[in-house]
Amino acid sequence: MKNRLIDWPTFLGAFFLLLLVTVPLIIFPEKGQEFVNRANEYMTTNFGVLYLIVGIAIFFFLIYVAFSDNGQIKLGDKGEKPEFNNFSWAGMLFCAGIGSSILYWATIEWAYYLQGPPFGIKPGTKESIAWASTYGIFHWGPIAWAIYTLPALPIAYFYYVRKKPVLKISEATRPLIGKFADGPIGTVIDILFMFGLIGGAGTTLALGTPMIAEGINRLTGIEVNMILKTLILLFVTLIFAVSAYTGLRKGIKVLSDVNLWLSLFLLIFVFIFGPTRFILESTTNSIGLLLDNFFHMSTWTEPFNALGPFNKTEFPESWTVFYWAWWLVYAPFVGLFVAKISRGRTIKQMVLGTMIYGTIGSLLFFGVLGNYGLHLQLTGEMDIINILNTDGAPKAIVNVIGSLPLSWFMIFVFTILAIIFLATTFDSSSYILASVVQKEVEDEPVRWNRLFWAFALCLLPLVLMFIGGLGTLQTASIVGGFPLLFIMIMLGWSFMKASTEDIRASEFYEPKTINLNYRKILDRLRRRKKEKEKKGPVDAHFEDE
Structure with a gap:
């Protein structure tokens, strides 16, 4: 009976598309990698400006929605209270949205910017240091969380207001494509989303697993090799499989709460026992620099360097366009998850809460961990850039954490946090993948369906990790996610069309909410x-x- 709930065309289509990409990469790894890299270079070079325009447009669109009549719509029944308190809600959306990637990039991203600053600035100058401290906050800031939030609008609206027990991207586009949402077009939309998510999850895997392995190496002395990475991945899979099996309220909520408390402990410890004044002043300076140059950073395309005598750094393509493409690949997943946990809130609360909580969380990580590492570099206490260039980012990151007081204990906390971050991202992903391949989701997806996608998320990237093709899958997912640019526009349009028509047709208003x-x-x-x-x-x- 439960198997009748499965949307088999979407289920099998997503799985076979993933095999269609991964099998040729296994058989012809070099040619496949070359093809995917060329496609990625062509896309970011020729359509990079489109990503930038869509990113800033989504940001302003959501600000408009939040303060319009559409933003006052209640997601649920009259008088219904939010299903989760603010702490748990913020923790779940933050952990789903950023995963262990934030531990990786918040600690080390400044080092890349210091060596290759934006705007043609010379490396090693005071100006380059200021931008190195700022650009990570920008890339993980309001536009990133706006991209994440947009898909939540139509999905939450149809699920909680129109009472349609379907958690699909295709269903959210129904006001525009009509009955085509039930046919091949709707299936293709859902499959593209699932492929992008599985590949995007591979990116998180590629960053998180080596970092956890380095932490274990420092704690136990076990050599970092493929066996250790495989055991880590299987252990993380076990955690998120159990969490996905137990469901949203028990597994994912508990993991997210633990994660949030551990994150707060780590940040407070580094802030108090690190260079407190430098962290505070640098973060404040970065906020001012970001606010002063927000529009410039959001639209910088380096056009004159491509034509004139100046060297083209390709900074926008390598960083901003790549990040916006990465957020777009993950956006439908995070949007589905945010929609699922936002029952009882208004559209305005959901939009502003996601953008504000997400941005503040990212700001704290980059402000505290990033500026702590930057301080070590500038004072000469540790040559992090040299470690980064010689031994790789995971070792540099663990060395930064190892320089703290109680180094063994703090590396232990950091490693546990990375494991749980990775698990929360993956259990949220498997939960949403299972939801998308079901015709209806009254409360939670079928358990065997959740478990299947939990292990599918692990096993296929694991195969690629053995042959060294994981980076190719990440790039392929971003290339494959290009259609999501247009699907995102459709999602925003669908929400406005449906909600505006309903508001005009309704006479049932409350003083503060519709x-x-x-x-x-x-x-x-x-x-x-x-x-x-x-x-x-x-x-x-x-x-x-």
């Missing part, structure tokens, strides 16, 4: 249709729904 009773709206429209038959085509949308 509580839409969709059944009453439909009854009212049907009565109006009988009275004025000529107006039938105008209200046909509601009849279809």
Whole structure:
């Protein structure tokens, strides 16, 4: 009976597409890698400006939505309270959105910017240091979380307001594509989303596993090799498989709460026992620099360097465009997850909460961990850049944490945090993948379905990790995620179309929130249709729904 809930075309289509990409990479790794890298270079070079435009457009669109009548819509029934308190809600959306990647990049990203600064600035100058401290906060800031938030609008609206028990990207585009959402077009939209998510999860895996391995090496002396990385991956898989099996309220919520408390402990410890004044002043300076140059950073394309006598650094393509593409690949997943945990909140609360909590969380990580590492470099206490260039980022990151007081204990905390971060990202991913391949999700996806995608997320990237093709899968997922640029536009348009029509048709308002009773709206429209038959085509949308 439960198997009838599975949308088999989407289920098998996503799985076979992944095999279609990974099998040739296993058989022809060099040619496959060359093809994917060329496609990625062509896309970022020729369409990079499109990513930048879509990114800033989404940011301003969501600000408009939050303070419009559409933002006052309640996700749920009248008088219904939020399903999760603010702490747990913020923890779940933050852990799902950033994973162990933030431990990786917050600690070391400044070192890349210091060696290759933006805007043609010379490396090693005071100006380059200021930008090195700032650019990570920008890349993980408001636009990133705005991209994450957009898909949550139509998905949450249809799930909680129109009471459609379907958690699919195709369902969220129904106001635009109509009955095509039930056919091949809808299936293709869902498969593209799933492929992007599985590949994007590979990126998180590629960053998190070696970092955890280095932490274990420092704690136990065990050599970092493929066997250790495989055992780490299997252990993390076991954690998120159990969490995904137990469900949203027990597994994912508990892991996210633990993660948030450990994160706060790590940040507070580094802030107090590290260079407190430098961290505070550098972070404050970075916030000012970011606010002063937000539009410039959001739209910088380096056009003149490509034509004139100046050297083209390719900084926008290598960093900003890559990040925006990465966020787009993950956006439908995070949007689905945010929608699922936001019952009882208004659209405004969901939008502003996700963007504000997410940005503040990222700011704290980059401000504290990043500036602590930067301080070690500038004072000469540790040549982190040399370690980075010689031994790789994971070793540099663990050395930064190992320079703290109680170094063994702090590396232990950092490693545990990285493991749980990786697990929370993956259990959220498997939960959403399982939701997308079901025709209906009344409460939670079927358990065997959740477990299948939990292990699918692990096993396929593991095969590629053995042959050294994981980076190719990451790049392929970003290339394959290019259509998501247009799907994101469709999602925003669908939400505005559906919610605006419902608001205009509804007479059921509360002082501070709009509580839409969709059944009453439909009854009212049907009565109006009988009275004025000529107006039938105008209200046909509601009849279809």
